[in-house]
Amino acid sequence: MARREPREPMPGRYPVTFGEVDLLQDLDRSSGWVISKDGVPQSYVDLDDPTYLDFEYVRLMADVVDLLDEGPLDAVHVGGCACTLPRYVAATRPGSRQVVAEPDGGLVQLVRDQLRLKSVPRLKVKILDGRAATAELADASADLLVLDAFSGATMPIELATTEYMGDVARVLRPAGTLLVNVADGKGLAFARRVLATVGGVFPRVALLAEPGVLRGRRFGNLIVIASRAALPLPALTRRAAGGLTQARCVHGEDLVKFVAGARPLNDGDAVVVPVPPPAVFG
Template sequence: MAKRTREPVPGRYPVAGGEVELLRDLDRPDGWMIVVNGVPQSYVDLSDPTYLDFSYVQLIALVIDALPEGPLDAVHIGGGACTIPRYISAKRPGSRHIVVEPDAALVRLVREQLRLNSVPRLKVRVLDGRTAVAALADRSADLFVLDAFTGASMPVELATVEYMTEVARILRPAGTLVVNVADGKGLPFAKRLIASVRAALPHAALLAEPGILRGRRFGNVIVAASAAELPLGTLTRRAAGGLTQARCLAGDDLTRLIAGAAPIRDGDPVLSPVPPPGLFT
């Protein structure tokens, strides 16, 4: 007799960072959302890992889908429900993942409730993003996904030139960095982040919904970067016609956008942006 798969149990669970609420999607039988301290953090469909609910995750996937075909060696800073590793493994069988998540209780919850063990060739390291990266080998990754948040803010120590230099060391010559950052009017933090990224990886692009790009609302910006040229034509075309319609800025357009923005360096007195009250209610 086949072993029955354990069903997730909705509810509230304590984790190191506070409290996680596990919510069932009433529109999709196997859809589940993780909400951390009131902030929606991850969504997975356990029967269809290629279904992506959050707009910014769709943009991350758009960048990944534009990479050359075949399995990827990927590093993920920020674990959550491991939405992107599940997606990659479904689309690119044979891919290998190192997932870095500092909250051991959250990892345990995802493993017990959201079938993390079903994702092939995935290793989780319960460490902070700086410590974990220092231990990774040179030129060992095709893809580096930086999607780490404390609450709704990106840790500043993961946005510095020094950190991006470590990421560049880990990536293979044609490897790609993808960063998720949230920002508000004028995108001041995102611009400085992009300056930090470009100090280590010269070819960069920004993808964002027009309203966020124009500073009309707080939201997520996706940054892609590499030591090699990015597939800008593909990114621009797919961003404009995808489920989440977005603009892609690169080259001179991106340079003009971030003009005057200084890279962030370790020790700089920089505050990561905080979303306005009521954004997630």
């Protein structure tokens, strides 16, 4: 029987469980596709080259993944959308087993139908929110947990608390790594509190971000890296400074000073999650 060619995606606006999303083709890369919601880009995938990462913060997370011990990974991704990083892990670390938690079932179906999600080997998607999905996972079952969950342009506060980080620590193996994508702007008050929270659970923590974001000059993404084992800080510092996305790696005393005075987040805290100004997305 002749092999059926994969269906080409169809750009347009699609209903999903929580509203509508736009599926847009990259004008510069015919195999590149963006999912956007309410004008906010949520995910970019290149269907022909899963190692091409268009979003700068995803490149930074991939730099961390590249520096983990060689071989397949047992990975958990809280927040899925088009599954950019799971595709990258599957391509660069064959044999990896991955679980994605994405609460929007309509969005998952759209990605299956339009963006070849079924082609990603050993990937399981759970239609659950992050806390429920994490609670189902076995103790010490993951080498990597990636927290990249947003409702529009804001991070769900329930995924940034001490209580949730404790469950994340339960799921990670002793040498496992946590990656958290945090978005913040002037003053970086929210990012500092997330770092204080993570640092209260994991003894080794570092931060990756572009200099302009670190100085609070513009709204942007910051990547928190945490583990109970030693982090590859020298290699990570070199990667961050010399990559396509030039960033700083903050750790040790510099990170202590950065976080100083910030209180950890706890369930039930009244917290204002930062929202990007309209100009960020044009």
